[in-house]
Amino acid sequence: MLPFKLIYHDRYDLNLGSHIFPARKYRLIRQRLLETGVAEEADFLAPCPARDEDILLVHEAEWVKRLRTGTLDYLQLLKLELPYSRQMVEGFWLAAGGTLLASQLAMTQGAGVNIGGGFHHAFAGHGEGFCAIHDVAVAVRAMQREGRLRRVLIVDCDVHQGNGTAAIFTGDAEVFTFSIHQRDNYPYEKPHSHLDVNLEDGVGDEEYLRLLDEGLAKAVEFSRPEMVQYVAGADPYERDQLGGLNVTLGGLRARDNLVMDWARRAGAPVVVTLAGGYAEETADTVAIHCATIEAVARALVGGHAE
Numbered sequence: 001m002l003p004f005k006l007i008y009h010d011r012y013d014l015n016l017g018s019h020i021f022p023a024r025k026y027r028l029i030r031q032r033l034l035e036t037g038v039a040e041e042a043d044f045l046a047p048c049p050a051r052d053e054d055i056l057l058v059h060e061a062e063w064v065k066r067l068r069t070g071t072l073d074y075l076q077l078l079k080l081e082l083p084y085s086r087q088m089v090e091g092f093w094l095a096a097g098g099t100l101l102a103s104q105l106a107m108t109q110g111a112g113v114n115i116g117g118g119f120h121h122a123f124a125g126h127g128e129g130f131c132a133i134h135d136v137a138v139a140v141r142a143m144q145r146e147g148r149l150r151r152v153l154i155v156d157c158d159v160h161q162g163n164g165t166a167a168i169f170t171g172d173a174e175v176f177t178f179s180i181h182q183r184d185n186y187p188y189e190k191p192h193s194h195l196d197v198n199l200e201d202g203v204g205d206e207e208y209l210r211l212l213d214e215g216l217a218k219a220v221e222f223s224r225p226e227m228v229q230y231v232a233g234a235d236p237y238e239r240d241q242l243g244g245l246n247v248t249l250g251g252l253r254a255r256d257n258l259v260m261d262w263a264r265r266a267g268a269p270v271v272v273t274l275a276g277g278y279a280e281e282t283a284d285t286v287a288i289h290c291a292t293i294e295a296v297a298r299a300l301v302g303g304h305a306e
């Protein structure tokens with residue numbers, strides 16, 4: 001039995017068919033964790049959808065209403081890059097509820113994992129790049145409102161810059177945003193995070209890990225976090241279809257260990273969300289996400305990572 005909960009819901013699957021976003025990955029991750037003995041049924045916990053009052057701590061009422069009532073206009077749908085459906089909207093509300101639940105549990109368990117979420121391209125008033133609701137921001141704001149914490153560090157290792165995160169927390173003295181991403185890739189307009197590391201095309205393990213380590217050192221020192229929100233995108237992977245870096249499976253494991261090590265040095269609980277992953281083989285994306293969860297387990301149980 002794991003020392004932390006895995007938050008998961010069957011309806012995280014946005015039912016997108018052959019869309020490039022492999023929403024079925026969530027179900028496959030759960031399956032693989034069970035098959036490999038990393039987790040057992042009792043480790044999983046289903047979230048409730050986020051409450052609208054929590055969603056509204058981040059998002060504009062008009063955007064929430066349009067999602068609820070299915071009245072997105074053409075441009076809004078174009079930016080979101082997802083076909084509209086009730087099930088899609090329900091999936092985003094569940095993902096936000098899931099990241100909040102993972103955050104609440106992390107305060108006592110040291111870590112919380114949402115097998116979903118990490119929708120870092122969502123802005124307060126619109127959605128972009130497969131992200132309609134910013135689950136991480138909703139969780140952070142809700143936790144702050146409950147008085148559970150003040151200072152949060154968001155570490156975004158998805159290959160695409162966390163533009164929604166940066167925009168939402170611009171000028172916020174308590175939430176520090178750190179994004180390490182491929183420079184010449186989506187999103188082409190990158191609002192400034194508190195710390196951005198812009199990587200050249202084709203960066204491999206060694207350089208990636210060195211720059212991540214340096215970035216984490218700065219981010220932790222500056223933010224003195226009471227919680228780390230780790231957006232653990234699988235798309236820096238060398239065989240990702242939407243990424244242009246050359247990070248190997250081993251490099252990604254080292255990345256996870258590095259984030260966990262820095263969080264422990266900061267004495268902060270960690271909340272993991274999955275974000276992107278578009279490997280040619282969905283099995284690779286699933287394996288990367290599962291390895292992240294194993295890194296969390298090792299860090300909590302054994303202290304040091306492999």
Ligand SMILES: [Zn+2]
Nearest residue numbers: 158159160276
């Ligand atoms: Zn991505």
